[in-house]
Amino acid sequence: MNRVEYNRAVDAFSDDVYRFIHKMCRSREMAEDIVQDSYLKLWEEVARVDYGKAKAFLFSTSYHRMIDILRRENKFGDIESVGDRVEDTSPAYTGLREVLESALAKLPPVQKTVVLLRDYEAYSYQEIAEITGLNESQVKVYIFRARAFMKEFIRRPDVVV
Template structure:
């Protein structure tokens, strides 16, 4: 499958013209990343799966309006982020908890590194330690305010640039950097006791 920004734009153009094979290729290319972001924000596997489908339905209908003013991946992340925040508001109104799946070790690993399984199995003790770190990271990520959590996910887990994050969130570049700095500091403070225990 072709990769790279140019190839992604070409797939988007073909999909917008009705090429179902090109759209399927986009789903394959971005499906894992969309689910990973959705799960990290929503903290619920079923909700993340449903929302991922909604994102690609929305993408299918909106591709003809894509003008290439930003990267396709940035545009898809923006759709994902906005729908996640709307879903969180809905869940809060219904008082629905979102931590049920974090007890599933496979989900916990996928939340931190969705491609970990593809790189092969590690020793049992390493996997258990990784699950513990994953669990604690996800719990403390969830404790951050929604905006801070989203910034950490996009920058530190999805490796997006500050400029891409500013485009996705609509925040000024300087605001993205300052709020991300505060989010990292708070997350580091929360994680420090656990990481000290792991090291010792």
């Protein structure tokens, strides 16, 4: 990949990567940092990454970076991120979107990731497998389980009322 293709990748993919990471971590600042780190990593690997694989590389790199950060936060605690996450959430019930957001929040990280990539970002099973490091069968199983959980969660009367 050359400099022009790298700049094209920044223009074409940065919003998608940011949206994906922001939905996962619920922190604007963390998502911005992770996207920036991912593009830095792409720049370091620019000679080895083809433009056609840049999007998958960015999603994969940002996903793994986010997992590392969240694991570190869970292990050591990060008091600064609590305020960021609180401001991103809506305290009042306003509709189905909030029910879906709360259902997504209750999913295990792997299931949440594959559902977001499939249903929100419209990736194929094969692309999701490349991004997450799972095989296609695992991706399909995780998506099925996540959708089944969300379906049951939405049917609960205490959630809707």
